[in-house]
Amino acid sequence: MNWVWFHRFGSPPYFFRVAGKMVPWFASLAAIAGVAGLIGALGLAPPDYQQGEGYRIIFVHVPAAVLSTMAYAVMAVAAGVGLIWRMNVAHAVAASCATVGAWFTFVALATGSLWGRPMWGTFWEWDPRLVSELVLLFLYLGYMGLRSAIDDTARADRASAVLALVGVVNLPIIHYSVDWWNSLHQGHTLLKFGKASMPSSMLVPLLLMMLAFAMYFAAIVLVRARGEVLHRERNARWISAAIGPP
Amino acid sequence: MNSASPKSVSAHRAGWLLAQRDLRLGLRRPGEWLQPLVFFVVVTTLFPLATDPQMSRLRDIAPGALWVAALLSSLLALELLFREDGQDGSLEQLAVSGLPLSWLLLAKTAVHWLLTGLPLVLVAPLVATALGAPLAAIPSVMGSLLLGSIALSLIGAVGAALTLGLRRGGVLLALLVLPLAVPVLIFGARATALAIALEPIAAPMDLLGAIAVLAATLAPLAAAAAVRISLEE
Numbered sequence: 001m002n003w004v005w006f007h008r009f010g011s012p013p014y015f016f017r018v019a020g021k022m023v024p025w026f027a028s029l030a031a032i033a034g035v036a037g038l039i040g041a042l043g044l045a046p047p048d049y050q051q052g053e054g055y056r057i058i059f060v061h062v063p064a065a066v067l068s069t070m071a072y073a074v075m076a077v078a079a080g081v082g083l084i085w086r087m088n089v090a091h092a093v094a095a096s097c098a099t100v101g102a103w104f105t106f107v108a109l110a111t112g113s114l115w116g117r118p119m120w121g122t123f124w125e126w127d128p129r130l131v132s133e134l135v136l137l138f139l140y141l142g143y144m145g146l147r148s149a150i151d152d153t154a155r156a157d158r159a160s161a162v163l164a165l166v167g168v169v170n171l172p173i174i175h176y177s178v179d180w181w182n183s184l185h186q187g188h189t190l191l192k193f194g195k196a197s198m199p200s201s202m203l204v205p206l207l208l209m210m211l212a213f214a215m216y217f218a219a220i221v222l223v224r225a226r227g228e229v230l231h232r233e234r235n236a237r238w239i240s241a242a243i244g245p246p
Numbered sequence: 247m248n249s250a251s252p253k254s255v256s257a258h259r260a261g262w263l264l265a266q267r268d269l270r271l272g273l274r275r276p277g278e279w280l281q282p283l284v285f286f287v288v289v290t291t292l293f294p295l296a297t298d299p300q301m302s303r304l305r306d307i308a309p310g311a312l313w314v315a316a317l318l319s320s321l322l323a324l325e326l327l328f329r330e331d332g333q334d335g336s337l338e339q340l341a342v343s344g345l346p347l348s349w350l351l352l353a354k355t356a357v358h359w360l361l362t363g364l365p366l367v368l369v370a371p372l373v374a375t376a377l378g379a380p381l382a383a384i385p386s387v388m389g390s391l392l393l394g395s396i397a398l399s400l401i402g403a404v405g406a407a408l409t410l411g412l413r414r415g416g417v418l419l420a421l422l423v424l425p426l427a428v429p430v431l432i433f434g435a436r437a438t439a440l441a442i443a444l445e446p447i448a449a450p451m452d453l454l455g456a457i458a459v460l461a462a463t464l465a466p467l468a469a470a471a472a473v474r475i476s477l478e479e
Contacts, residue, residue, distance in 0.1 A: 083471075138425040145421050149412050158475040159408050163422060166404055166468050170426050173457070177429035180453075181436065 010087045012229050013238040019222040026222065030215035033208050040205030057115045059206055063213035065108035068136060069171075071101030071217060075143075076168040079161035089229060091157035094164065095147060096224035100217060102140035109133055128179045135174050139167045153232060257345045261353035264340070268357040271330075279361040282323035286366050289315040290373045301378040308377035309438035313431050315373075316366055316391060320398040321420055323362035324406045327354065328473070332410050338477050348470035355403045355466070363395035379442045386441030393454040394434035400461035401426050407472035429457055 008014050041059035048055040075097035082090035112130065113123045124130070143160055150156035233239060255263070272279055293311040294304055331337040331354075340350050370391050371384045379387060405423040409415040437450035 135425050135428055138421070142418075142422040142425060145418050146408060149409070149414055149418050155475060155478070159472060162404075162468055162472050162475065163408055166426065169464065170429075173429050173460075174425070177432045177453070181432040 010085065010089055012089055012233050012236070013242060015089045016226055016229050016242055019226050023219050023222050023226075026215045026219035030212050030219055033215060034212035037205050037208030037212050040201075040208060045202045045205055046199075051119060054115065054118050057111050059209045061108060061111040061115060062206060063210040064104045064111065065133065066210060067213045067217050068101055068104040068108050068133065070214070071097050071104055072136065072139070072164075072168065072171065074221075075101060076164045079164040083158060083161040083165070088157075088232065089225070091161065092228035092232065093221065093225045094161065095157070096221045096228055098140055098143050098147070100220055100224070102137060102144065104213075104217070105133060105137040105140060109137065128175075128181070131178045132175045135178070136171070139171070143167070255345075257349050260343070260345050261349050264350055265353040265357050268354055269360065272357065272361045278326055279323070279365070282319040282362050283365045283369060285322055286315050286319040287369060287373060289318060290377065294377070305378040305442055308374065308379055308442060309435040311377060312370070312374065312387070312391070312438055313394070313435040316395060316434075317398065317424070317427055317431055319366060320363065320395060320402055321423060323358070324402040324419060324423070325416065326362070327358045327403060327406045328410050332476070337410075337473060341474055341477055346470075347473060348466040351403065351407070351469045351473065352462070352466040355399055355469070358403075359396055359399040363399050364392075366395055367391045374438075374442075380444065382444060383441040386447050387438050390434050390437035390441065390447065390451060390454060393451065393458050394430050397430045397454070397458040397461045398427060400458070400465040401430070403469045404465050404472060407469040407476060410473065410476035430454065433457065 009018075037059065041056060045056070047053050075094045078090045078094035078097065081087055082094060109130070112133075116125060117123050143163055146163055147156050147160045150159060230239065230243075290311050293307060293315075297303065297307060328337060331340075341347055343350075367388050370388050374384060374387045375381070402419075402423050405419050405426070408422060409419045412418060433450040433454045437447045437454060440447045440450065
């Protein structure tokens, strides 16, 4: 197998150029899928027979929740690549994922609690999924805290990469322990949207919204990573060729 | 790596020597490792004061109080683990010794647990009884704290290694370690609650043991990587 394409991404100028070309594609895909998904979600999908119109918040909530864990996975993979092959660009990508992932986690928690108020009668329930999500937010905050506490970029990169990998080993353990913890206390799992139990008029907008969120994530991470690369390479000569003289 | 010195020692022996040295240093400064212990006792004393001191009520909050106090106490103790050796350069010598650093850090963490984790286990009967645990529950409570404190020391070692030499290390350490300690807290408190209710505690104890073994396997590797990163500047 030819790995040249992969190693090329280790070069900051190449990454900067290619990422710059990819951003508009991801962004327009996100816009198209988002508009189509929102039309389907808010206009075409029927109200739920139990929850009425209030269920529509899942079209934001579920994609945000999915992306919050996916962002962590992407961050950990990028951090691992950066740690193993000492790829500066991969560290820049990992660093860019953290803030975005933390915001997705926050959005998932906030929309979940807004939905919970009318549906469960409470803003916060000690439900396993909610707690896992909250711990995920803490992991993101720890990662960002560690980064900001270390002045030296190279050391911050590598230390936070180790933390991201430790976190990725722990996430499943935390998830299952929280599941187990709660199942002994109370039996209900209200937050259950079986894929099969959902009509396609709801499922299709939901999938479109997920696609929109994923594309938005890709676009925003690349934008942030480009900025990060620019900052790291601020003294390099290729920059004036890439973006013009200062 | 550096070439081995003429009188090279095996990794096994080096770990043993390091553990002896750490233990001797620790025992000569009892104030350091007694502080987390006193902290543990004082924090658990605060719970009855802050809530209803009826024994039946205390029995309900006892697992939570014990485990939150144990977690915070282990967090407080973590600063002792690498700070001194990081400042005087001993840690750097260990890193360049050519011996497996993860093994040496495991030895250091083991001694750290002996000095700060084991005392919590030994004082647990006193604290648990004061919180209303029946006498028959004491061995199980001690057993759960034994496994849990081992896991907490090992997980904490990674955090301590990552924050080595940072200015605002203390608060950051809490932010890094506490989320990772959630499973230990859940299973430990669960085992303690079952023990106080005089029910079998095998299930949470098995999981607690599994976490301790997993942490003993992986945490030294991560801690060694983190120490090397912290040392290279």
